[in-house]
Amino acid sequence: MIKVxxxxxxxxxxxxxxxxxxxxxxxxxxxxxxxxxxAEAAAKELGVKHCDITDMLSDSGIEAVIxxxxxxxxxxxxxxxxxxxxxxxxxxxxxxxxxxxxxxxxAAAKAKRFLKTGSxxxxxxxxxxxxxxxxxxxxxxxxxxxxxxGNDGERLxxxxxxxxxxxxxxxxxxxxxxxxxxxxxxxxxxxxxxGLTTNLYWKECPVEDTATGIFLTADGRMATINSxxxxxxxxxxFEINGTDxxxxxxxxxxxxxxxxxxxxxxxxxxxxxxxxxxxxxxxSYVLELDGFFGNIEKGVDPEPSGQDxxxxxxxxxxxxxxNATKVRI
Numbered sequence: 001m002i003k004v005x006x007x008x009x010x011x012x013x014x015x016x017x018x019x020x021x022x023x024x025x026x027x028x029x030x031x032x033x034x035x036x037x038x039a040e041a042a043a044k045e046l047g048v049k050h051c052d053i054t055d056m057l058s059d060s061g062i063e064a065v066i067x068x069x070x071x072x073x074x075x076x077x078x079x080x081x082x083x084x085x086x087x088x089x090x091x092x093x094x095x096x097x098x099x100x101x102x103x104x105x106x107a108a109a110k111a112k113r114f115l116k117t118g119s120x121x122x123x124x125x126x127x128x129x130x131x132x133x134x135x136x137x138x139x140x141x142x143x144x145x146x147x148x149x150g151n152d153g154e155r156l157x158x159x160x161x162x163x164x165x166x167x168x169x170x171x172x173x174x175x176x177x178x179x180x181x182x183x184x185x186x187x188x189x190x191x192x193x194x195g196l197t198t199n200l201y202w203k204e205c206p207v208e209d210t211a212t213g214i215f216l217t218a219d220g221r222m223a224t225i226n227s228x229x230x231x232x233x234x235x236x237x238f239e240i241n242g243t244d245x246x247x248x249x250x251x252x253x254x255x256x257x258x259x260x261x262x263x264x265x266x267x268x269x270x271x272x273x274x275x276x277x278x279x280x281x282x283x284s285y286v287l288e289l290d291g292f293f294g295n296i297e298k299g300v301d302p303e304p305s306g307q308d309x310x311x312x313x314x315x316x317x318x319x320x321x322x323n324a325t326k327v328r329i
Contacts, residue, residue: 002293005030005056005086006066007077009042012091013068016118017046019285020066025293030056053077057084064296066118067091071173072166075100082111087296089289091118093177094309096168098317101310108306116292116302117309121178121236122185123284123291125277126249126261130240133247134186138265140244142187145223147179147238150231153202153209162205170207172197173316176227179238180312181304183215183223186240189311190215190223193329195319201230213319 004026006017013031020028031046032053033039043050056062057080065081067074067090074095081088088108094101094117108115121127134142150171160166161174172180172195184190193215197208209229216222236251245265261275295302304312318329 001025001027002063002296003027003029003061004064004066005032005059005062006068007032007053007056007081008068008091009033009038010068013066014042014046015285016066016068016089016091016289017042017048019289021046022286023289023293025290025297026064029062030059032056053080057081057086060085062086064089064293070160070166071096071168075104078104078115079107082107082113082115085111085113087114087116089116089118089292089302090306090309092181092309093117093168093173093316094306094313096173096313098310098313101306101313105306105310114292114296114302115306115309116295117181117304117306117312118288119178119181119304120284120288121182122304123287124236124249124251125280125283126251126259126275127182129261129275130247130249130263131185133263134240134242138245138267139240139242139247139263140266142240142242143221144241145183145187145238146241147183147224148226148228148231149175149179149236150226150228151175151235152232153229156229157202162202162207164207167207169316169320170197170205170211171209171227171229172211172213172225172319174227174229176211176213176225177312177316178236179225179227180213180315181308182238183225184308184311184315185304187217187221187223189217190315191218192216193315193318193322195322195329197319197323200228205229211319211323213315213322215315215318 039050064087197211247263251259
């Protein structure tokens with residue numbers, strides 16, 4: 001059993017901690033938070049112990065740490081955890097800047113420990129099936145991906161997400177990073193980008209509430225990603241077009257299953273496949289952690305890795321730079 005500690009017991013930290021308790025290969029030992037009252041309350045709720053972060057890091061029995069704090073604190077906490085000999089899963093986005101992400105990846109390499117970027121959207125049932133269909137060759141070579149992701153932004157209003165010093169950016173860094181990661185998962189690395197950002201609705205917000213990025217691979221394949229904090233309908237949608245067909249994932253914000261999957265292959269003469277996941281229990285956090293702990297046991301780099309998270313931050317920074325300069329990056 002891999003002994004685990006969770007740093008940060010806000011809403012996502014408690015989700016991660018609860019998921020650790022459901023995993024067969026792990027034991028949740030500690031929860032930590034700068035707010036000791038929050039840590040104590042969460043520990044009582046989860047039936048585990050709470051302690052100071054420093055004490056947890058000095059405990060040689062803790063093998064893995066899950067970081068679920070505001071973005072500004074990802075890099076220092078991850079580096080300290082890695083230097084203390086712990087494997088780390090850091091909640092998305094990996095951090096605020098490319099420089100900070102590079103520090104984290106370097107620390108993992110020096111410590112010979114794994115750094116994983118949290119990306120539970122890869123573990124939606126529909127997304128996993130879409131990846132299986134694409135890898136099977138059913139739609140031929142992937143030519144393009146078009147995706148959008150959004151929420152209404154209400155729960156973020158006036159929070160640290162609006163503080164650029166703490167968050168590092170707006171919607172494209174927050175929820176948009178899920179689709180940026182998925183685009184790389186299906187298409188590989190990108191070499192060129194164009195981007196636009198705006199405050200379409202939350203005009204008093206100092207970071208963007210709407211953003212679009214267009215990315216090209218070295219061989220000219222294209223991904224277009226739109227992210228929003230004012231998208232009232234839906235949450236998560238992408239379509240992948242190939243030389244012999246397409247795959248579409250269409251989901252809502254409240255299911256974490258991806259809702260519906262469609263695909264069509266030219267090899268099947270017009271037959272359209274449809275799978276519905278609306279009734280399944282959301283399980284992406286547990287599946288992601290099961291994979292992470294399994295990777296640790298096998299000594300295999302997890303996916304998405306710290307390097308994958310770094311590449312996503314490069315894509316985000318390219319959008320911001322393109323928007324500022326009005327040129328391709």
